Structure formats: structure tokens, C-alpha cells
Amino acid sequence: MSLVKVSRLKDVVFEYDNNGLARTPILTGECKDCEIERVSLKPGCDWTPDLYKLEEHNQVFLFMDGEGYVRTPREVFNIDEQAVFVPEFDKEQFTIHCSPKSKKPLMIMHAVSEINDYDLNCLRNARMALPRFRRLSEAWLYKEHNTAENVQQLTLLEHRNLGRLSMGGTIDQGPTEVGSHIHNELEQWYIALPGSKFTYFAEKDGVREEIEIREGDITFTAHSTHHGSWCKEGEAYKYIWFELCTNGYPGDLA
Secondary structure, three states, rough: OOEEEEEEHHOOOOOOOOEEEEEEEEEEOOOEEEEEEEEEEEOOOOOOOOOHHHHOOEEEEEEEEEOOEEEOOOOEEEEEOOOOEEEOOOOOOOOOEOOOOOOOEEEEEEEEEOOHHHHHHHHOOOOOOOOEEEEHHHEEOOOOOOOOOOOOEEEEEEEEEEEEEEEEEEEEEOOEEEEEEEEOOOOEEEEEOOOOEEEEEEEEEEEEEEEEEEOOOOOOOOOOOOOEEOOOOOOOEEEEEEEEEOOOOOHHHH
């Protein structure tokens, strides 16, 4: 059984409806608590997603390519670079619009996760203010010991502050590497953004896999799997990591 599951952008066939919207589930069944789909919205078109109560589902939208905006009753968030959006559950209806001037469709990764008791405890007691819209250029910076010196490591959705979900990114030019490491509680997806090309590896029980990742690819790696990556001269990291902590983060909530 493969340690790394991959959805290749080149293999996806988008079937658009009369509203210029295409939705394609990917990596189905790999994580029992989260469903992922690729969404493509043609220039000039709108999409008004379903809403979920806090007790039902959490959802995250990652804008990977294209231009447009998210409109809520109170605010408009311009999509002019890669960005993440998290709505305030069913408090406000919102609409995603792809600009008529966009040179390509608006490409979105949409994640819908189950709410468990840990999520409810976090979300009801202390959480990030919603809706959250954060561009890649507005991300918080952090540093891990197993990365090359110049790697930019970014936080978009902070751990614990959205229940079991978190999101960030890694950016650097080759030659560079992210050393082997393991997340015993985290299910993890990598979303390769435009301009990205690198090698990803995973190891478990004496088995090692290496795969080449290109822009648009989305991978899934289950928890308790050693993994890392590198890119050569002329290649680059530009990927988003998205995580779901299986049973919640260890330790008491503040």
C-alpha cells in the first residue's frame, strides 16, 4: 500500500455546470474525518457554498490560483494571491467570485471536516476570530530545526485556534531540504502552488517512497509516517500544508 496518496492536477478533468463551476472530490476515503475537493470557477462566475452549523462541519477554502474576491454581508476580501478563507459557520452567507479579468479560472482546494468533542471545546471556548481571510504574504513566520537555513515557514491557521485544523506553508529555492520528521497525531495534505517542483519522501516500517511533486498536485500522508522533501538547483518549494489532528492536540487547553 502506498504511503503517499497523490491527486495530480494533470489527471483532473473539470466538468463545468451552467454556472461555470466544477467540483471534483479527490483522495476520497483517505481521511475519515475530512473530505477534500478541487473546485474550479470560470472568470466572471460566482459560487455560493453551503453553510454548516458549528456542531456539524468546519470548512476551509484555499485559493491556489486565479483572481477574484469573497463577499460577505459586511466585507469583501480580494483574492490577488494565494490565500485561505474560513467562514463563520452558518452565521453569514458568502459568495466566491472569479474576476472577469482573471487570466485563468479560480482554483480552490475546499476541505470539509467533521466536528468532534475536541473541536467543540476549542471552538466554543477560545478560537480565532471568523471569518478568517489571510494571504500568503500576510502569514506568520516560524522556524523548525529540520529545515535549511533560508526556508520560509509560514502559518496561516494557528494550531488549536480552529479546533483540530491548521494550515501553513513552505517556500524556498533549490537546492534546499526539509529533513525527515514525523507527526504522530497529524493527518497532512501538501498542496503544491504554481512554480513548485520538488521531491517528497515518506518512510514507515522499513518502506520508503519518493515521488516528484509539481504545481497543482495535492498529496496526503497519514499520521505516524516519517516524511520530508528536497529540491534541486532550478527547482523550488512553494507548497501549503494542511493538517487535521486526529484526536486533538495533547495537553490541556489554556
